[in-house]
Structure formats: C-alpha cells, structure tokens
Amino acid sequence: MTTHKPANASPTVARESHEGGAASARHRPRRTQARAYLYIAPAFAVVAAFVLYPLGQSVWISLFQWDGLSVATWTGLGNYAKALTDPTLLQSFWHSAILVFFFAVLPSVLALFLAAVLQRGARMRGIGIFQTLIFLPQVIAAVVIGVIWVSIYAPGGLVNTILRGLGLGALTHTWLGEFATALPAVGLIGTWMEIGLCLVLFLTGISQIPGELYDAARTDGAGAIREFFAVTLPGLRGPISIALTLTVIAALKTFDIVFVTTGGGPGTSTTVPAFQVYNLAFNQGQVGMATTIGIILTILVLILTVLIRRIAPKDDEQ
Amino acid sequence: MITRREAILNYVILGFFALLSLTPIVGVVLTALTPTDQASATFTIPSRLDFGNFVTAWNQGHFSQYMLSSIIVTLTTVAIASVLSILAGFAFARMRFAGSQVLFYLLIIGLFVPLETYIIPLYYEMRGIELTDTYAALILPQIAQSVAFGVFWMRTFFAAVPNGLIEAARLDGARESTLLWRILVPTARPAIITMVMLTFMWTWNDFLLSLVMITSEQFRTAPLALSFFQSQFVTQYALLSAAATIVALPLIILYAFLQRYFIRGMLAGAIKE
Numbered sequence: 396m397t398t399h400k401p402a403n404a405s406p407t408v409a410r411e412s413h414e415g416g417a418a419s420a421r422h423r424p425r426r427t428q429a430r431a432y433l434y435i436a437p438a439f440a441v442v443a444a445f446v447l448y449p450l451g452q453s454v455w456i457s458l459f460q461w462d463g464l465s466v467a468t469w470t471g472l473g474n475y476a477k478a479l480t481d482p483t484l485l486q487s488f489w490h491s492a493i494l495v496f497f498f499a500v501l502p503s504v505l506a507l508f509l510a511a512v513l514q515r516g517a518r519m520r521g522i523g524i525f526q527t528l529i530f531l532p533q534v535i536a537a538v539v540i541g542v543i544w545v546s547i548y549a550p551g552g553l554v555n556t557i558l559r560g561l562g563l564g565a566l567t568h569t570w571l572g573e574f575a576t577a578l579p580a581v582g583l584i585g586t587w588m589e590i591g592l593c594l595v596l597f598l599t600g601i602s603q604i605p606g607e608l609y610d611a612a613r614t615d616g617a618g619a620i621r622e623f624f625a626v627t628l629p630g631l632r633g634p635i636s637i638a639l640t641l642t643v644i645a646a647l648k649t650f651d652i653v654f655v656t657t658g659g660g661p662g663t664s665t666t667v668p669a670f671q672v673y674n675l676a677f678n679q680g681q682v683g684m685a686t687t688i689g690i691i692l693t694i695l696v697l698i699l700t701v702l703i704r705r706i707a708p709k710d711d712e713q
Numbered sequence: 714m715i716t717r718r719e720a721i722l723n724y725v726i727l728g729f730f731a732l733l734s735l736t737p738i739v740g741v742v743l744t745a746l747t748p749t750d751q752a753s754a755t756f757t758i759p760s761r762l763d764f765g766n767f768v769t770a771w772n773q774g775h776f777s778q779y780m781l782s783s784i785i786v787t788l789t790t791v792a793i794a795s796v797l798s799i800l801a802g803f804a805f806a807r808m809r810f811a812g813s814q815v816l817f818y819l820l821i822i823g824l825f826v827p828l829e830t831y832i833i834p835l836y837y838e839m840r841g842i843e844l845t846d847t848y849a850a851l852i853l854p855q856i857a858q859s860v861a862f863g864v865f866w867m868r869t870f871f872a873a874v875p876n877g878l879i880e881a882a883r884l885d886g887a888r889e890s891t892l893l894w895r896i897l898v899p900t901a902r903p904a905i906i907t908m909v910m911l912t913f914m915w916t917w918n919d920f921l922l923s924l925v926m927i928t929s930e931q932f933r934t935a936p937l938a939l940s941f942f943q944s945q946f947v948t949q950y951a952l953l954s955a956a957a958t959i960v961a962l963p964l965i966i967l968y969a970f971l972q973r974y975f976i977r978g979m980l981a982g983a984i985k986e
Contacts, residue, residue, distance in 0.1 A: 430889060431813070434804035438797040438820060438860045445835065445857035446823045452834030463837075509730065513723050525727045527972045529734040534968045534975055536918035538936040539961045542943050543741045546950045553740065591734055596980055637980065648827040651920040655940055669829045669921075676833045677925065689830035697825060 457687040462680040474687035484688065487666040490578060491647055491695075494667065497582025498589050498646035503638055505586075506593035507631070510601055511623045526598065529591035541655030544584045545571065548656075571657050574664045581665055584652055589645065593638045600634035601627065636707035643699050647692060668692045745770075745954035766955035770942070774956050775930070779938035786848055786934060787916045790855040794912050795905065797856065798863025803893050805864065806871035807879070817868070823861030828854075828921060836925050850926035851934070855919065859912040866978075870904040871897060907978035910971055914964055935960045 457474055461467035478484050532540065547553045548570035555567040570580040604626065612622045650669035653659060659666040659674065666674075668688050676685035748763040771777065804810075805817050835854060836845070844850045874897060882892050898905070923937040933941070939960045946952050968975055 428808065428810045431804040431808035431810040434800045434808070435816060435820075438801040438864060439816065441797065441853065441857045442820050442823065442860055445838075445854045446826070446831065446861070447819060449831040449834035449838055450822070450826060452838070453831045456834060509726065512726060521724070521727075525731055526976070528731045530972070530976055531738060531965075531968065532734060533979060534914055534964050535738070535961045536920070536936045536939075536964070538918075538920050538939050539957045540737075542939060542953055542957045543737050545943070546741075546744070546953065547737060549948070549950070553736075587734070587737070590730070592979070594730070595976060599980070644827075648829055650829065651936075654920070654924075655943065669827070672829050672832070673921070673925070676836075682833060686830075686833050689827075689833065693826050693830045696827060700825070 453686045453689060456683055457690050459683045461683040463676070463682040464680070467683065470683070474684050475691070478684065478687050478691060483663055483666070484671060484684075486663060487668050487671050487688075488691075490665060490667050491649075493578055494582050494585060494646040494649055495643055497579070498585035498649070499639055499642035501582075501586050502590040502593045502642060503635065506590055506597050506638070507628075507635070509594055510597035510631070511619075511627050513598065513601075522598065526591075526595045530595050531591065532588045533592055537651035538655050540584065540588065541652045544580075545656055548580055572661055574661055577657055577661060577665045581649075581653060581656055584656070585642075585646060585649070589642045592641060596634040596638045597631055600631045604630035632706055632708050636703055636705075639703045639706065640700055643703065644696055647696055647699070741954045742958055744951055745958045747951050749951055766951045767959065770952050770955040770959065773952070774938060774942045776935065776938065776956065776959055778931075779933050779935045780959070782848070782932055783917060783935040786851045786855065787913055789848070789852050790859060790916045791909055791912045793852075794856045794859035794863055795909055797860050798867050798908065799893070799898065799901075799905070801860070801864045802867025803871050803897065805868040806874075808889075817864070821861045821865045823858050824865065828858065832921060832925055839926060845926050846929050846932060848932060851919070851922055851932075854922055855916045859915065862911065863908050866904065866908050867901070870901050874900065903974070906971065907974040910967065910974050911978045913967065914975070917964060 456467075458469065458471055459467035460470045460473070549555075550567075550569050554570060558564065558566050568576050570576045608626045608630070609622065612626050617625060648669050649667050650673065653665055653667055653670050654673075657665040659670050669692065672685045672689045672692070674685075675681040675688070743759060745766050746762045746764065747759040747766070748761060749765065801820065805813060839845045839850045844853075878896065878900075879892065882896050887896070918936060919934070920936045920940070923934045924940075927933055927937060939956055942956045943953055
C-alpha cells in the first residue's frame with residue numbers, strides 16, 4: 396500500500412514554502428499558487444457533489460427514522476442501537492464475517508501454501524501466462540460471475556455432475572437453494588474470485604525475497620516448513636497485508652453476487668449488509684435504517700483496514 | 714537450482730489452479746456455443762459450434778441497446794475522469810497551495826468509503842435534480858468515484874518525475890499547461906493506460922448504481938440487463954451463458970491485450986475499494 400506517501404509529503408511542502416519568499420528575490424516564484432485551484436476545481440466539484448455531499452447526507456439521515464416519503468422522525472443513535480440488536484440485521488453482519496473467511500482468509504491461506512510450494516519456481520517459464528489466467532476472474536463483472544455460478548450450482552450443474560461422476564450422488568444439493576449450503580456456496584464463489592489476486596501478489600512478493608535468505612536458511616539446515624516460517628512468511632508481510640485489505644473489503648461490500656445468485660435467500664440465509672442497504676431503502680421503505688447500515692459498513696471497513704495495515708512492515712524495515 | 718522433478722510438480726500445481734480458474738469461464742463460453750437441443754446446466758462440449766444462442770440472446774435481450782448504453786456511459790466516464798484526474802494530480806504533485814493536503818484527502822475519500830454507504834442520499838439527490846433515469850445519473854457519480862483513484866494515481870506518478878526534466882522545461886520558458894500536456898503526459902503514458910483500463914473496468918462492471926438509478930429500459934446498462942435477462946430465462950443456460958459472455962467480452966478482450974496494466978494497477982492501487 397502506498398498510503399504513507401501523502402502523509403510524508405507534508406513536511407517537504409512546508410519547508411519549500413518557507414524558502415519560497417527568499418528565493419523569489421532571485422528566481423521568479425517557481426509555482427503559481429492560485430492557479431493550482433483551477434487545476435483541482437473540476438475534479439473537486441464532481442467529488443463534492445456526488446461523493447462528499449451524499450456522504451454527509453448519509454450521516455444525517457442515519458439519525459432519523461424515515462420511510463423516504465413522509466416527514467422524518469429524529470431518533471439520534473436509535474438506528475445504530477437497533478442495527479446492533481435486531482436479530483435479522485445482526486445476522487447479515489454475521490454472514491459478512493463468514494464471507495470474510497471465504498473471500499479473504501481461505502484464498503490467502505491457499506495462495507500462501509501454493510506460493511510456498513512454488514517458491515523455487517517463482518521465476519520459471521510460463522509463470523506470466525499462468526498469472527494472467529488466474530487473475531482473469533478479477534476483471535469480469537460480478538453479475539456475470541453470479542450468472543455463471545448459478546448454472547454451476549444448479550441441480551443439474553457442474554458440481555452435482557462431478558459428484559455423481561465420482562459416485563457421490565448422495566452429496567448432491569440444490570446448493571444455492573438450501574439453508575445449510577447457500578451461504579458457503581456464495582462464499583466459495585468469492586474464494587474462486589480472489590485466489591488469483593492473492594497468488595499473483597504472493598508470487599510477485601516471493602520473487603523479491605533475496606535468494607541469499609533461502610540459501611542461508613538451507614545452510615542452517617532448515618527444512619521446508621521452517622524455511623516457510625523463517626523466510627517466506629516474514630518476507631510476504633507487505634503482500635499479505637495488501638491481499639487481505641483488498642479481499643476483506645470485497646467481502647464486506649459484496650452485493651452483486653448475492654443479488655444475482657440468491658437474492659438474500661433462501662429465507663434470510665444469505666443476506667449481507669450491502670444487500671440490506673438496498674433492500675431496506677428501496678423495498679421496505681426504511682431509509683434511515685438503511686443508511687445507518689451503510690455507515691456501519693464504512694466504519695467496519697476503516698477499522699479492518701487499519702488493523703490489517705499493521706501486518707505490513709514499517710517503512711524503515713523495507 | 715530447481716530440479717526437474719520439482720519443475721514438473723510446479724507445473725502440475727500451476728496447471729491445476731489455472732484449470733480451476735478457467736473452467737467456469739471456458740465452460741460458460743462452450744455452453745453458449747452449444748446447440749439448443751444439446752444444452753443442459755452442466756458445461757458440455759458442443760457437438761458443433763452454434764452461434765445461434767448469441768444471436769437469440771442479443772436479439773431477445775435487446776443487448777444492442779444495452780451494450781450501447783454501457784459504451785456511452787463508460788467512454789464518457791473514462792474520458793472526463795482521466796482529464797480531471799490528470800489536472801488535479803498534476804496540481805497536487807507539482808504546485809504549492811494552501812490546504813493542499815485537506816483537499817487531497819477529500820478528493821480521495823471515495824477510495825475508503827464504499828458506494829453502498831452513500832448510494833441512498835445520492836439517489837434522492839439525483840431525483841431532486843431530475844437526473845434519475847438518465848445517462849448523467851450514472852456518469853456523474855462514476856466520474857466522482859474514478860477521480861478518487863485517478864488523482865491518487867496520477868499524483869504519485871507526477872511526483873516521481875525527476876525534477877531535472879521539469880526544471881529544463883521551465884528554463885525553456887514552458888508554461889504550466891505546456892509542461893503538463895507536452896512533457897509530463899507523454900511520459901506518463903503507462904500510468905495513464907493503467908488508470909484508463911481500471912476506470913473502464915469499474916464503470917463497465919458497475920451494477921448497484923445502475924440498479925438504483927435506472928428504471929426505464931432505454932438507459933439500462935449491460936450488467937443490469939443481464940440480471941433482468943437471468944430472471945426471465947432462469948433455466949435456459951445456453952442463452953444465459955451467451956448473454957453473460959456478451960457482457961464480459963469487451964473486458965476480456967481488453968485484458969487479453971493489456972493484462973500487464975490491469976494487474977499492475979489493481980495491485981499497486983491496492984488502496985482502491
């Protein structure tokens with residue numbers, strides 16, 4: 396992640412502006428200051444109107460009970476209290492946690508294992524094509540992915556056909572239609588989507604770990620497992636932090652996949668917060684509550700992003 | 714060095730995972746090419762390649778219209794967002810002005826806040842200015858979201874350009890705008906291609922914004938149309954597969970040629986989303 400850069404920029408800016416006054420005696424001021432605002436104005440206008448303003452409104456609306464039509468009633472933090480106690484809403488956050496396992500933890504662990512096995516081959520021929528192929532799910536619209544997996548999970552779909560082919564006909568399910576299987580089935584779509592992202596990150600990361608570290612570990616007589624924990628895992632802290640950030644956020648804001656594959660069902664077994672935002676606001680007329688969930692979602696994203704950033708090495712360690 | 718046996722094992726593992734990633738995608742294309750009488754939910758190897766499903770899906774799903782909507786929305790967004798990002802990124806990287814840090818963070822706040830959080834007020838805002846059910850209802854918010862990444866991305870690139878290059882241009886008497894468009898932008902080509910590709914992808918693949926803003930068929934985008942198409946042809950997998958392929962195809966083609974830019978951008982721009 397490169398978020399540290401903006402913060403680092405400030406001391407430089409401050410120092411330069413101090414010198415600016417004295418320097419202008421000999422040189423003309425190197426940078427016209429007022430003109431900068433002209434360069435920024437168009438971008439800022441659009442962001443202010445279509446991100447900042449509605450975002451502020453979100454915070455405000457979340458403090459009201461509002462059906463979107465009649466007069467809103469002030470409830471203060473009432474919506475927040477309800478969101479954190481209402482069983483149906485809590486359930487959707489719990490589903491999010493399960494999706495985090497399938498979208499983030501599972502692909503990261505799998506990719507880490509794979510990367511470790513492939514470690515010595517990270518620079519082998521054909522690796523580029525391989526990376527291109529496994530990264531492909533990342534560029535395909537979630538709606539398209541949903542449609543594809545609906546047919547894979549269908550009663551006569553690929554999963555059940557393979558199970559029958561292996562003589563495991565007893566294990567076939569209507570994967571997206573049964574209470575017990577729907578959420579894991581949605582989750583595994585996420586695993587499929589994200590494993591390529593994780594693996595590409597980790598393989599790139601491993602190829603940047605100095606070979607001497609591995610040689611040294613082997614000279615010390617380290618086996619594959621100790622080598623993994625002593626060299627590979629510490630060397631991948633940066634990529635792991637990036638992978639988790641991307642995949643955890645993808646899990647938390649999942650909407651398209653759920654909308655297309657299950658619509659939150661059967662019952663409420665696959666509802667997620669983003670789905671509740673849409674459903675409450677546009678189907679059930681609970682606009683205040685819906686925005687509250689949206690705000691909680693952002694707070695969760697920010698907290699988890701900060702926590703995950705701690706995995707990454709500090710700048711001076713790099 | 715790596716032994717032969719290790720190499721073979723590595724290729725087997727790589728091959729297995731490549732297969733796992735590709736099966737759903739290749740499967741859907743094959744299903745789409747399967748003659749209707751042979752079709753089932755399971756991916757099949759078509760007895761002959763039949764493009765009839767594409768024709769049927771294209772016509773019955775009115776995809777010519779929806780693809781056109783998607784193209785209009787995406788190209789407009791990409792063009793405007795890129796220019797705005799280059800301008801603002803340049804100012805943040807190369808000019809000094811009061812409040813630059815606060816303004817920068819305000820501009821890139823969209824990187825940290827998901828659309829889900831502000832989509833509802835955005836809907837009421839758009840309805841208030843009578844823009845729901847227009848291309849503008851998609852394009853304007855898409856630009857705002859894309860600019861968050863674009864400004865961040867271009868600022869990083871412009872800040873890394875060696876001072877010598879810029880000083881030389883200034884000594885030649887180049888004005889700010891000449892410096893930006895004649896000198897910096899041409900050197901920024903790879904960064905700009907990456908930004909354009911990612912903006913294209915995010916805009917093309919959008920679903921939630923279209924779902925909320927668009928009710929009339931006229932402005933329906935391709936992914937939104939696909940979800941309607943799916944609820945209409947629930948178990949006609951060959952048709953659905955053809956429609957899904959149509960919607961995904963533009964990006965798959967772009968990715969096939971420019972995959973380096975996609976991967977680089979999505980990994981380096983990890984702060985997006």
